[in-house]
């Protein structure tokens with residue numbers, strides 16, 4: 206006889222009770238039950254309830270309830286054990302019969318009797334199980350459930366097959382995409398069609414994206430890196446060409462307008478803006494943005510647009526150029542084909558960052574959100590103490606950063622500061638947020654990549670020795686005092702950048718050419734070899 210430990214206490218509360226699990230042990234089950242009740246009775250008798258003390262009466266009632274519950278539990282368990290034993294006995298009997306039949310050269314399916322669906326269903330009925338168990342043991346398949354129907358596939362008659370299909374069908378389900386916080390089902394998409402419960406990816410979220418103009422672009426904004434004579438000369442030449450050969454309207458920043466006009470009054474047709482309000486409406490006027498500079502100029506251009514961003518075409522005039530795939534020497538051919546379209550683009554996700562001050566009365570009282578294309582960094586600034594930052598993901602505590610700080614990066618920014626701090630390089634079209642510590646004072650703080658739909662909160666605790674500092678794409682440093690928090694999530698407005706070939710090709714080329722990724726001389730064939 207085997208016994209199994211159940212997670213229960215004996216009636217007197219003496220730890221785990223050891224209960225028998227075989228049907229042969231119904232007797233010892235009853236014995237246990239008997240002992241339990243007896244123990245409770247004894248306890249009740251010992252209790253001085255004669256002294257009409259209200260508390261003692263209440264206590265004795267409670268004990269009675271416990272005794273009743275224990276009795277019910279023991280009965281239920283004994284019933285379940287009897288049932289399990291019955292199933293096991295039947296299964297073994299059938300297996301023995303099958304073996305006998307196979308010995309005689311008969312297929313087990315031949316012994317199938319006339320079984321109808323009702324009987325099959327009835328056979329699972331517990332009452333029938335108990336009543337018919339003994340009768341059935343001798344005649345396989347004449348009554349109740351035959352395990353051949355479930356265990357053997359294909360050899361039964363069509364009726365039994367239908368019954369079998371009915372019993373084996375998988376539960377159906379549906380997978381869908383939904384937007385967090387979206388109460389209506391407006392943004393819900395079914396992404397998987399299912400048949401018999403098999404999950405199949407219906408589509409990829411990050412396909413190569415192609416932009417096709419439906420009407421000709423008419424207005425171009427040109428943005429340039431400051432303090433560079435070569436950029437200034439190229440800018441003037443490009444604007445002239447776009448006006449004369451493409452009849453385009455041109456916008457530039459006020460600084461560039463001054464530079465152009467100081468060169469010649471010819472550039473009077475170029476437009477600019479006077480104040481912030483006009484900048485906010487730029488996206489409604491501009492069809493295309495052209496940048497002349499390095500990655501910093503692309504970041505600068507993106508930061509001008511606090512909402513939707515027009516497609517950006519970036520000419521490389523810097524040292525690295527991860528986001529600047531076009532060569533300025535061939536700008537005419539390049540702009541020619543871009544203005545015609547279609548263009549391959551990379552949709553670069555941005556993060557929106559809210560600084561929430563401890564002094565704010567509620568979570569909605571925030572400063573203007575700041576959009577970043579690369580990353581937001583929370584660091585110790587000029588303080589010589591460790592930064593102490595509490596990090597939460599969707600309101601669950603994640604970890605405490607103790608070190609120089611933390612980088613929350615987009616996948617576009619994965620090749621920038623996050624890379625320098627040991628984060629992975631991620632294709633810009635992979636949706637996600639990189640969680641990269643800066644010089645953590647811990648041996649096990651590996652960088653993470655979180656899904657794009659999460660909201661991350663970084664809080665400066667009240668016991669922090671110094672304030673922290675947040676910076677956005679390497680700019681706009683803001684102090685975070687004790688109790689202040691920075692809340693980041695993906696922004697709804699990505700930055701579409703034109704690709705030279707396509708997003709994957711451009712990304713791989715930039716890590717190879719820009720960072721010399723995995724550059725190593727190839728080993729010569731001469732030398733020792735495995736034969």
Ligand SMILES: NC(=O)c1ccc[n+]([C@@H]2O[C@H](COP(=O)([O-])OP(=O)(O)OC[C@H]3O[C@@H](n4cnc5c(N)ncnc54)[C@H](O)[C@@H]3O)[C@@H](O)[C@H]2O)c1
Pocket residue numbers: 499500501502504523524525526527528579580617618619620621622623624625626677678679
């Ligand atoms: N230790 C570091 O690696 C470190 C430190 C500070 C800032 N930065 C990066 O500099 C960025 C600001 O750039 P900037 O040009 O205004 O400042 P910058 O003039 O100091 O140049 C920073 C360098 O980072 C490169 N860079 C920028 N974005 C990149 C990207 N997405 N992928 C690969 N390289 C990229 C630029 O080409 C440039 O060479 C910040 O967003 C931050 O990522 C890196």
Ligand SMILES: Nc1ncnc2c1ncn2[C@@H]1O[C@H](COP(=O)(O)OP(=O)(O)OP(=O)(O)O)[C@@H](O)[C@H]1O
Pocket residue numbers: 428429430431458498499500501502503504505522523524525526
């Ligand atoms: N239009 C602009 N107005 C003000 N600042 C700008 C503008 N364009 C770029 N910057 C700033 O100028 C700096 C240098 O720009 P960028 O990275 O484009 O050139 P770079 O440093 O020569 O290139 P690289 O970083 O590849 O060597 C960056 O900090 C960027 O933010």
